[in-house]
């Protein structure tokens with residue numbers, strides 16, 4: 001049994017067989033083969049070596065003819081290495097004597113060779129390691145054949161263990177069969193983590209390297225509450241986790257009974273609980289949990305993973321599905337927040353050195369007006385079917401906000417001229433997720449109908465910590481007093497101006513912050529749909545006066561650790577069943 005500690009990003013427990021992906025997205029098969037399959041596996045290796053050899057010889061001849069023998073010699077070296085008898089003997093022995101699969105034998109042996117080269121002092125020789133990795137990939141391609149298809153064509157339940165998954169790869173995971181996932185890299189606020197919650201499967205990221213210790217078909221447990229991954233669990237551990245799964249199910253059933261009750265504090269203050277969604281189908285998850293509306297629709301997921309830029313009709317259909325389902329409940333559609341870790345195929349950005357500080361979000365929209373206008377048209381057209389609000393992400397300056405509003409006004413005028421119906425009074429809001437926006441919040445509140453605080457980005461830009469980097473996860477902290485002060489300022493500015501203030505970062509769905517946020521004056525939370533029952537339970541269990549005391553005390557503390565343990569203790573005291 002082997003335990004790995006990572007970062008918990010989506011709750012729940014999953015127990016099942018591993019599907020292992022290497023860092024190029026190859027599916028790595030089982031490590032062992034049956035004793036009676038050894039001869040046929042050796043033959044498979046033979047075929048792969050022969051096919052790879054023919055390919056290399058072809059490349060060698062073609063390159064030599066085009067560019068001369070000096071360049072053809074690069075491939076000749078690969079050819080020689082592939083035909084090396086010592087290498088071949090090692091591979092055969094691993095299959096024959098240790099019953100390793102040919103893929104595993106190839107990967108293990110060639111990586112070991114490659115590492116020896118990499119560690120050489122001589123730079124020229126060290127770079128030869130890449131030639132060896134190239135041979136490894138070529139052999140694996142031939143061995144894996146159709147099984148290279150990665151995560152498609154699943155036929156049974158699996159836990160995906162991968163080096164990394166991008167937000168769009170995660171979005172495309174097969175919801176029928178993928179029961180949970182683990183990645184070696186990744187941080188707390190990454191969009192990969194956010195999509196895991198949308199899929200409602202347990203997930204752990206940022207475990208560090210472990211894929212070489214596991215192979216396809218091995219048994220594993222993902223504990224998405226503790227951020228734990230257990231490889232090769234023993235019977236006792238499996239039984240314990242099965243029991244825990246049962247308990248979680250019982251708690252979920254208890255919370256479900258709150259579905260039709262209002263989110264109201266013990267002293268009668270009404271709170272609104274909205275859902276965050278990434279995909280239209282999640283609107284059903286929100287209805288099921290009794291959400292008061294959609295507080296954040298991350299529309300950029302329409303672009304991610306799509307082959308071409310979605311046209312107006314694709315947008316329109318998606319928005320109509322959500323808006324019509326919610327009826328008289330409000331739907332806040334955020335204009336696309338592409339860039340940083342959410343990269344679509346277009347507009348194809350240059351590789352940026354600091355993508356989180358680069359051309360993302362509203363900046364990208366203002367540079368790609370036709371794309372922006374297409375989306376705004378679809379949002380406006382959908383507004384006749386319900387209560388739509390539009391929201392601009394990552395607004396940093398007042399001028400930027402005014403520019404976005406001008407584009408919207410222009411699109412409205414166009415629709416008017418064409419006689420297309422839309423809600424003329426559609427509320428316009430902005431995300432507050434850059435410290436500069438908080439500093440200037442008194443100006444912003446004169447320009448918008450509502451604010452929504454995006455703590456995922458606000459934390460990263462305030463504390464200068466990349467939200468998707470596991471190496472600095474200890475520094476990424478919602479409890480930081482600087483972050484709390486900024487949140488407090490934004491809530492207060494909205495209150496003074498009497499405009500609604502929502503909070504839609506991951507923090508609003510985390511039980512330990514509910515009392516603090518209520519105490520700071522927040523009356524609207526937008527959370528991943530699965531968290532709605534829990535947050536409602538806390539709201540209904542506490543009184544505002546107590547929350548104000550919690551907020552007041554928190555704001556006097558000077559470090560995140562003290563604040564967090566104080567908040568944890570307060571939650572344990574008042575709603576023990578939900579304390580972490």
Ligand code: PEP
Nearest residue numbers: 433454455456457504505
């Ligand atoms: C946020 O930054 O808190 C937010 C809600 O936006 P996203 O997570 O999509 O960047």
Ligand code: MG
Nearest residue numbers: 433454456457
């Ligand atoms: Mg954000």
